[in-house]
Amino acid sequence: MRLPATLAAALALSAVPASAQEVPAHAQDWSDPTSQHMVEVEGGRVWVRVNGIYTRDNPPVVFIHGGPGGTHLGFGGMLSLADERAVVLYDQLDSGMSERPEDPANWRVERFVAELEAIRQALGYERWHLVGHSWGAALALEYAAAYPQHTASAVLSGTFISTPHWITGTNLLIRELPDAVAADIIACESDTPPTPDVCGPATAAFYNAYNGRPDRPAPSPEALAYRQRYSGDGWNETVYNAMWGPSEFSARGSLVNYDATPLLARIDGSRTLFMVGQYDEARIDDVQDFVTLTPGAELAVVPGGSHAFFGERPAITEAILRSWLARMDAAQEETE
Template sequence: MSSTLPVQEGFIPFRGYRTWYRIVGDLSVNKKGMFPLVTLHGGPGATHYGLLPLEKITETGRAVIFYDQLGCGNSDRPDDSSIWSVKLFLDELIAIRRELGLDQIHLFGHSWGGMLAMEYVLTQPSGVLSLVLASSLASGALIDAERKRVYEQLPFEVREILLTQRWSEEPEYQQARKYFDTHHVIRHEPWPDFLDQANKRMNVKVNISMWSQGELRTWDIRPRLREIHVSTLVTSGVYDGMSPTQDDILFQGIPQAKHMVFQDSAHFAHAEETDTYIAVLNEFLTQVEQSYQ
């Protein structure tokens, strides 16, 4: 990414721990009617590394803020499985905005980050100009059915391994998982370095705690989508194997939503078709800002 842009990194205190953040670009440009993009990564337990291609939007003059949610990446990793909840991550986002003085923002959420973003917007916070939901979900309860439909399209031997085995270091499982990932997660081979970094720094324990054992398994925001009253852009990839039909639920349910489907992408359209994605994203953000002038 550009080395000429100002970069600020640091930690904010949160519930006795530290949350790491990174600001790329000049936050003062909001004086010219251009407001920063705050990004929420997936998981839970994943890291900001999966969103690094979004740094390209700083070429338009807009600042972007990344942070690693508590428990992963460069942030502290509490060894207490009882603390992981949607409420904790909502409070963390509130703390990020307060500590960094982010009064007016655009909010970008990828996958789980989009779920968190919707929960946050429903609290009716001030200063959120727009919402971007990238390969996100409307219901955790729909995941198994969706995943099964995707698996049914896979070669028989791959499908059988993924349906009958849980995560394993065994070569046959890893090979089957690699086939799925390169067809339905990100369609790059080899995977880009930033995504390898994201996987290395992911905290699987947080993910399991929130999904397999926690509230996300039955999480369902569909009844409340009509209550989201900010301009929203829903994006998805044709080959997404994580949430292949939920983008349409979001688009149909949110009153002021626009929808963009990327034809050569899976779960990481912002990384697979970066130039096109940034152009679409910037056009949307600019239109929202112009409506406030």
Template sequence: MWREMKPDERHEVQVDGHRVIAYSFGTGDEVVFCLNGGPGLPCDYLREAHSCLADHGFRVVAFDQLGTGASDRPQDSSLWTIGRYVEETETVRKALGLGRVHLLGHSWGGWLAIDYALTYPQNLKTLILENTVADMPHLVSELERLRSALGSETVGMMQKHEAQGTLDHPEYMAAITILNYRHVCRLADWPAPVQRSLDDWNMGPYGTMQGPNEFLYTGNLKDWNRLPYLAKVAVPTLITVGEHDELTPACAMRMKLALPDAELKVFANASHMPFYEQPQSYYPVLLDFLARHRLAL
């Protein structure tokens, strides 16, 4: 089960003249390399949910992506591309001497993990795709389906504010809050690491790459689709998704069908963060997958 832990090591990595801060828990050659969601979030919420894997013989590494957390926060919006973040991820892996890794990507970190896996397949032992997608246009259609459950009048209100650019209107924000509690985290009180990450969200990368909120995609990733290329990912892959996830089970199933060696787990009564919402179900699945493939390797 998750708990907040102090990192065993804190690393400063130079990435094209900028400081990127990484955190390491545990020791050994079996490395779980975590790529958190956002874009624009510090890694706290994912780091604190997975540092406990060090208790099971894994070294766990996470980092604050450029523009977030303790890393530098340049104002140049041209830096906010998935291709640059792939190269940043590789720079961190090499700088820390991680070798081949179990690459774990959550949400936006899953999109990043997919592009990393396609670019540097030789560096992976396994791939763990958590609450993520490989086909953004399909996700957009799924988000419309989730929004429609609010009712036609509410959807019409949301569309009006999106057209007018008045996304800070209280009635629009109220609708987004309902969607967040249905499809992002279904807990009444969100865990402290989640709240820390949200409170320190850099909306520069987020707005440039994704959009203004979790249910409206207008950024440079809105047409991103890697489904046609997933057949090239040869390593064993675990896909996890919450029953009520904003990045829906239908999106997860598309990835499973496109990957040559994948297994899929849907967590009941969970949405976008099963590691906090249903930890008693989540951790046995993750640990079983890692144990099987650690032994096989």
């Protein structure tokens, strides 16, 4: 993929008053932001929220959501990390709380990467940690390769960085389902699919196995209140269909030939963590191949988690991230 060029438009930051009270001594999951911002990027303005205080010794961490067309909502349980560093959440252009110009010209990988850099510049951070999930992992990888000087570390979670690898993986997972379910999914992906009453349950069976398992905890009252307040216009199916396609099992959009695996050799493997759930759509075997292509990289597997492990196993997910971020900060101090 072509790496992003310098934005032609000036980057500006306009603050929106936050409704939050003073930062608590110990940040809480799903808490209100310390500050909110609308950041000018190519194509429009994106909504950004920050919890915690920025210090040079503990670089901020930015969470990059999946999709394309998703929102930041799944990361609300990670705001407790703000007791040690600034935590940045944002919605990509055309989703959630951000503006929706609905211009297909904006739906390019390089623009989404430049969007992330615009946020860093607007907030005035020198370096930050990246946590990208699913489609967000591709953006984190692209950013780390393009802006190594601003990347404290990169966590590629629920790892999508290559459409061919992803499609191969999901089709292998289909074959691990009961034979009747697998046959229905394969039929539903054909040119002559059966009726929705067949395809709906079959697709749901895949998601229950690999993307939101039935034993996941119910959302807390705080999570439900947060989602009601900060969902904005929510998921953008138009962006998802245009860039990916109608299902997880086949890509027909602009990402159909996307493959960022060559970038793995360009990033600092010693500052790269791959993170997946035990039952993730991003198959452990595939992600292990990515680890091998990134000398020095590490792999964390969230026990019992699927692709939705941030919500299914929030405590262990937070613990893994907290330990990783602290270790990366300590390693940086040793080199200075």
